[in-house]
Amino acid sequence: MHKAILRKEIENGDIIRDFFLCKISEVKSIQRIIRGWASTPHIDRYGDRINPEAFRGGIGIYMKNPILLLNHDPDKPIGKILKLEIKDQGLYIEALIAKKDKDEKIDFTWADYAWSLIKRGILNGLSVCTHKDIKFKSLNGEREIIYWDLAEISVVTIPANPHAIIESFKEISVKEAK
Numbered sequence: 001m002h003k004a005i006l007r008k009e010i011e012n013g014d015i016i017r018d019f020f021l022c023k024i025s026e027v028k029s030i031q032r033i034i035r036g037w038a039s040t041p042h043i044d045r046y047g048d049r050i051n052p053e054a055f056r057g058g059i060g061i062y063m064k065n066p067i068l069l070l071n072h073d074p075d076k077p078i079g080k081i082l083k084l085e086i087k088d089q090g091l092y093i094e095a096l097i098a099k100k101d102k103d104e105k106i107d108f109t110w111a112d113y114a115w116s117l118i119k120r121g122i123l124n125g126l127s128v129c130t131h132k133d134i135k136f137k138s139l140n141g142e143r144e145i146i147y148w149d150l151a152e153i154s155v156v157t158i159p160a161n162p163h164a165i166i167e168s169f170k171e172i173s174v175k176e177a178k
Contacts, residue, residue, distance in 0.1 A: 036166040040090035125159035
């Protein structure tokens, strides 16, 4: 059992932050996490607007194989989606970018490449893709998509929807379970 020490930061007599300090005996791996909007209801570069509810019917099936690709290339899987949320503002995601553990012999070149560019703020677009059904209605000369069969989500260089972006990224240490 590790000893944890509670620390408090106090400013002008008020506690502004509580936190614990503890020693982790061994870090097994680092997880690389991104969060952001895979889709928003803004008009995209093709003149389409995806209603966030358009994803509701296909999320269950998608989450059975929640792949995250680089630039919609099926030969460049870079991670997986951990969480999808349909909100008024769009389709919000949390995703894991793959990283090799110290004992693995797998090549994660594309994931490492993507992560390097994400960290530098060079690569920050997200995009959704379908290979099947899209249902839409026309509204004032615009096409509003009301059903989208989600096939994959990608980190992309240029998203069709300029508001579909990575909002945050971080690396998290994961302790080996004993």
